Amino acid sequence: MEWLDNPVFTTWDSNTSLWSNTLITLYMTAGTMLFSTLIGVPLGLLLFETSGARGGLARWVNRVVGFVVNVGRSFPFIILIIALIPVTRFMVGRVTGPNAAMFALVISAIPFLARLIEINLREIAAGKVEAVAMMGASRWQIIRQVLLPEALPGIIGSLTTTAIAVIGYTAMAGTVGGKGLGDLAIRNGYQSYDNVVMIATVVVLVVIVIAVQALGSALSRAVDHRAAAR
Amino acid sequence: MNPGVITLDALRKVFPAPGGGDPVAALDGIDLHLEPGRIHGIVGRSGAGKSTLIRCLTGLEKPTSGRVEVDGTDIAALDGAALRAARRNIGMVFQHANLLDSRTAAQNIAHPLEIAGVPRAERERRVAELVDLVGLAGREHNHPAQLSGGQIQRVGIARGLAAEPKVLLCDEPTSALDGGTTRQILRLLADLRERLGITIVIITHEMGVVREVCDTVTLLEDGRITQSGDLLDVAADPHGPLSAELIPLPPAPTGIEALVVNCDYGNSERFRTTEDLIQLAETYEAEATLVAGTIETIGGRQVGRVQLALRNRSGQPISREGLTAFLGELEGAGVVAKEVTA
Numbered sequence: 001m002e003w004l005d006n007p008v009f010t011t012w013d014s015n016t017s018l019w020s021n022t023l024i025t026l027y028m029t030a031g032t033m034l035f036s037t038l039i040g041v042p043l044g045l046l047l048f049e050t051s052g053a054r055g056g057l058a059r060w061v062n063r064v065v066g067f068v069v070n071v072g073r074s075f076p077f078i079i080l081i082i083a084l085i086p087v088t089r090f091m092v093g094r095v096t097g098p099n100a101a102m103f104a105l106v107i108s109a110i111p112f113l114a115r116l117i118e119i120n121l122r123e124i125a126a127g128k129v130e131a132v133a134m135m136g137a138s139r140w141q142i143i144r145q146v147l148l149p150e151a152l153p154g155i156i157g158s159l160t161t162t163a164i165a166v167i168g169y170t171a172m173a174g175t176v177g178g179k180g181l182g183d184l185a186i187r188n189g190y191q192s193y194d195n196v197v198m199i200a201t202v203v204v205l206v207v208i209v210i211a212v213q214a215l216g217s218a219l220s221r222a223v224d225h226r227a228a229a230r
Numbered sequence: 231m232n233p234g235v236i237t238l239d240a241l242r243k244v245f246p247a248p249g250g251g252d253p254v255a256a257l258d259g260i261d262l263h264l265e266p267g268r269i270h271g272i273v274g275r276s277g278a279g280k281s282t283l284i285r286c287l288t289g290l291e292k293p294t295s296g297r298v299e300v301d302g303t304d305i306a307a308l309d310g311a312a313l314r315a316a317r318r319n320i321g322m323v324f325q326h327a328n329l330l331d332s333r334t335a336a337q338n339i340a341h342p343l344e345i346a347g348v349p350r351a352e353r354e355r356r357v358a359e360l361v362d363l364v365g366l367a368g369r370e371h372n373h374p375a376q377l378s379g380g381q382i383q384r385v386g387i388a389r390g391l392a393a394e395p396k397v398l399l400c401d402e403p404t405s406a407l408d409g410g411t412t413r414q415i416l417r418l419l420a421d422l423r424e425r426l427g428i429t430i431v432i433i434t435h436e437m438g439v440v441r442e443v444c445d446t447v448t449l450l451e452d453g454r455i456t457q458s459g460d461l462l463d464v465a466a467d468p469h470g471p472l473s474a475e476l477i478p479l480p481p482a483p484t485g486i487e488a489l490v491v492n493c494d495y496g497n498s499e500r501f502r503t504t505e506d507l508i509q510l511a512e513t514y515e516a517e518a519t520l521v522a523g524t525i526e527t528i529g530g531r532q533v534g535r536v537q538l539a540l541r542n543r544s545g546q547p548i549s550r551e552g553l554t555a556f557l558g559e560l561e562g563a564g565v566v567a568k569e570v571t572a
Contacts, residue, residue, distance in 0.1 A: 131389075136346065226375055
């Protein structure tokens, strides 16, 4: 059991410790999810709301937002981090550390989430929207009372999927000194030929992903009243 | 102006062709006046313009030209907030109910009241009333997924009635239901008309629905009205396109040694029952036997389409001359009679 004496288990220094890097990964993931939800969900709604437009402003908004989202999604994350360095410096004040990495993570997660949300909204039967429009509802009332509540189980699923993708992306945050489990696995594990560190970080990542998925699925089921879900 | 009256005036709706060809007229000059407090059936095959018509009535679709007056308001001329306000006077029932899965039955029924800004206490009182009215007591806290098809449509009807509209539009309300449930839902609609005095419009492709509850029927074909009137008049008019559909004849029997004639009565003052026709045949020295027929009692009056086999006293088919005279006398009395050729 001498592998238990590995500094990865015995220290709290963020250069070596499994524990503090687990917290850093959780922090980056939670922070990224907070900001990308705040921006990505409304953006997905905007994509959905403007998607049927045949002309006018809505058509242009849809084209521009759709283009930006596509470009955002096609960037390899590692390139995005580097390309964003000047912007990160301006927005975060520094280009290294968890917060700088988080900025790139948010920029990367927003378009991903926005597309998923758009798909969630598209799955709502048009008849439901029409039925509520017939009650004399405004567009805003339809968004709040039909689109968001009816899509909620799917939206929770999309947030779960995004969160898990973000956990995977945090591994690359090490490029900008972002720290976290992925960074630990590469520097102290792979590059230092330390299998204990490699295996420990992977185990923790698997546990986190399973936990996030279980939580997401449970929440989604709790708010899902559709017949097929039972 | 009577509350709940619907008037369509030269209504046209033209859609651009998808391929850029000639535009398609889904509604091509509809003039229709629907009296308040009655149940009106609008029938037609798919593609006849029924859906476009109901979408024009609700303002979901803007007509190309013409007026759509519902309860004294020209729906076609409204936009934005005014249109939303006008819609609150129109209840709508859909084929698949279109309830929100995220809401319970009671919350679905309360939805139009929420949108109309009715205070919570008043909403709850009204929902309790509606739950009783449509026979849903005990199920109001279930989500749609926990209800049967018939119960779901009851919720849909209660929701349509929640804001106390003058007009209830039903778009194929029973087409997704089985026979027994269909009858229950139709009885509910008839009952609601009695109790609330609202105008009900039912769009359907099922003639059974029209026979069962409608007071008037309008046939839509290729965007035009080809027949419209009180159910009895339409059913009893053997020349119109609807009578054959309202009172369908069973398949003609085969292997009969006789001349077989089809007779549509119902419009005739002289011949009111099948018995009258058989008696007339006797005056032509013929024995008439009823071989197939559909006899409906609509509004207390018998309307029938029957097939009679005519033989002479020796059991042979009757003569040509006799047949011609017999048919002639029937035609003269307003019965449409035709020989069936095998």
